[in-house]
Amino acid sequence: MSAPLRLVIFDVDGTLVDSQADIVASMTAAFEGASLPVPPREVILSIVGLSLPEAVAQLAPGAEAGMRAAMVDAYKSRYMELRAAAGAEISSPLYPHVLGVLNQLHDEPETLLAIATGKSRRGLDKLVDGHGIRHLFVTQQCADDHPSKPHPAMLQAALSATGVEPRHAVMIGDTSFDMEMARAAGILAIGVTWGYHDAARLSDAHMLIDDIRLLPGLLQQVWGQIA
Structure with a gap:
């Protein structure tokens, strides 16, 4: 059997x-683009695993929906830039x-x-x-x-x-x-x-x-x- x-x-x-280096760098770019204080590295890494909109909502609970959506887009854009520059094997x-x-x-x-x-x-x-x-x-x-x-x-x-x-x-x-x-x-x-x-x-x-x-x-x- x-x-x-x-x-x-x-x-x-x-x-x-x-992928922590690119995650932290991309979330930093998202917060800086929204003129919000960047969370500490360990706080950013604590939300890894959540979908990106949920992660941003947890890290920036006071931000309005439109701002959070812009932060999601900024994160994606920066992440893609970093991956394109280095390649997935290095990134x-x-x-x-x-x-x-x-x-x-x-x-x-x-x-x-x-x-x-x-x-x-x-x-x-x-x-x-x-x-x-x-x-x-x-x-x-x-x-x-x-x-x-x-x-x-x-x-x-x-x-x-x-x-x-x-x-x-x-x-x-x-x-x-x-x-x-x-x-x-x-x-x-x-x-x-x-x-x-x-x-x-x-x-x-x-x-x-x-x-x-x-x-x-x-x-x-x-x-x-x-x-």
């Missing part, structure tokens, strides 16, 4: 790639060992890989194509098509697209939004400690890892417990 399909869903920023480099682990998991016949990210479709396309990893993921869910994390819509769509049951799926992410989203969708939440939220903020995670090379072995333990 063959093993059931398993779905491993990854966040992107702070989990697969380190948003993969964390060490990520590519090897993705390839290892992809080579498992019963394992499917997916993405659930607060990035736009255009931004996600540029990233996965820039790193040559599009083929590794059977479905890619992004902010253009769903409510912002921690709403579970992205994960529900990934489950529906693959036909995998929630108990055979896991969410891998670096923020509290990822962990809350996973629990809302009824799937296992695995937090990573190398991203933008520290371990103290990942209290909703079922488990934590501090080295992505540990992920394949951890998943084998998880699958073994639910077989």
Whole structure:
């Protein structure tokens, strides 16, 4: 009897790639363009994972809707400029060992890989194509098509697209939004400690890892417990 399909869903920023320099620079440009005080770096990084309009709303709660929309546009414009100047591989480099682990998991016949990210479709396309990893993921869910994390819509769509049951799926992410989203969708939440939220903020995670090379072995333990 063959093993059931398993779905491993990854966040992107702070989990697969380190894009903090461009995120901070782009949000700085958005606030400066609106003549608002720029939030500290750690505050900007604390909202990574949310869709951009929600992130701006949280960082600038007193700004009017029109100003927030202009800030979103300014952020996008600056981010695209930085990415175009450096290329995705430099602008948003993969964390060490990520590519090897993705390839290892992809080579498992019963394992499917997916993405659930607060990035736009255009931004996600540029990233996965820039790193040559599009083929590794059977479905890619992004902010253009769903409510912002921690709403579970992205994960529900990934489950529906693959036909995998929630108990055979896991969410891998670096923020509290990822962990809350996973629990809302009824799937296992695995937090990573190398991203933008520290371990103290990942209290909703079922488990934590501090080295992505540990992920394949951890998943084998998880699958073994639910077989």
